[in-house]
Amino acid sequence: MRALRALLFNVLFFGGTALLCISMIPLMACGRKASQFVGHAWCVLTQFALNHSVGMYKRITGLENLPDGPCILVAKHQSAWETLTFHTVVPDPAYILKKELIKIPLVGQFLHLSGQIAVDRSAGGSALKDMIKGASQALKENRQVIIFPEGTRTPPGSSRPYHPGVYALYKAFPDIKVIPVAVNSGMFWGKDSFMKYGGRVTMELMPPIEHGLDRKTFMKEIKTRIDTRTRELETEAQREFNLPMLTSADIAAEEEANQEKTS
Structure with a gap:
């Protein structure tokens, strides 16, 4: 039954995405907010499909930590899951994303026109400058900048380094609140996984990081907060919904290496 529900969602997801993008092409000429509306509509419809096909619902906590503006x-x-969920949590998100996504037919054009911040990760120092420039423009427009500091989707239980771009944002905008966010979405919708599992996926917005920290202290603090709370949410989801641990071979290798170090 789970496999059939997952199949239904995948059909709705890919088919619906194509139909929405094609039907909304005329809005490309109507400015950034019109393209942002398309992104918001896609996210709402995908959440609806998740709810009614696999029984996957969202639970957002810590909204009191989200400032106005x-x-x-x-x-x-x-x-x-979190890339589409942020669109239903904050009013005008600006995602920092890899430039390759802009090349996806139609989807990429909507991403570009809606003012997302595309970064060429192979460009080194200039990529960091482009990111700061894009974030500065978005913040001036009263938007919410979203960054995934690990740079890619990581499976539950993983512990990967955070890229320095997150500190560059923290330092460049000392008057802007920096809010850590934990999720357990990988327990329900794994990276490149056909299967989707029912239950309540949690996104938790935590209190903002205090400003004035040096680079080493900031990087340690934000990683500890996010990773620790994420592990707790993963454990809660596994216990509450009897989920498999959707980990990958690299985590098993990582755990084996850690065991060898301690033995």
Whole structure:
């Protein structure tokens, strides 16, 4: 039954995405907010499909930590789920994303026109400058900048380094709140996984990081907060919904290496 529900969602997801993009092509000429509306509509419809096909619902906690107006959200990235969920949590998100996504037919054009911040990760120092420039423009427009500091989706239980771009944002905008965000979405919708599992996926917005920290202290603090709370949410989801641990071979290798170090 789970496999059939997952199949239904995948058909709705890919088919619906194509139909929405094609039907909304005329809005490309109507400015950034019109393209942002398309992104919001896609996210709402995908959440609806998740609810009614596989029984996957969202649970957002810590909204009291979200300020009115611009902020920087630093989030764990385990699944496509959080990329679409932020669009239903904050009013005008600006995602920092890899430039390759802009090349996706139609989807990429909507991403570009809606003012997302595309970064060429192979460009080194200039990529960091482009990111700061794009974030500065978005924050001036009263938007919410979203960055995934690990740079890619990571499976539950993983512990990967955070890229320095998150500190560059923190330092460049000392008057903007930087909010850590934990999720357990990978327990329900794994990276590149056909299967989707029912239950309540949690996104938790934590209190903002205090400003004035040096680079080493900031990087340790934000990683500890996000990773620790994420592990707790993963454990809660596994216990509450009897989920498999959707980990990958690299985690098993990592755990084996850690055991060898301690033995």
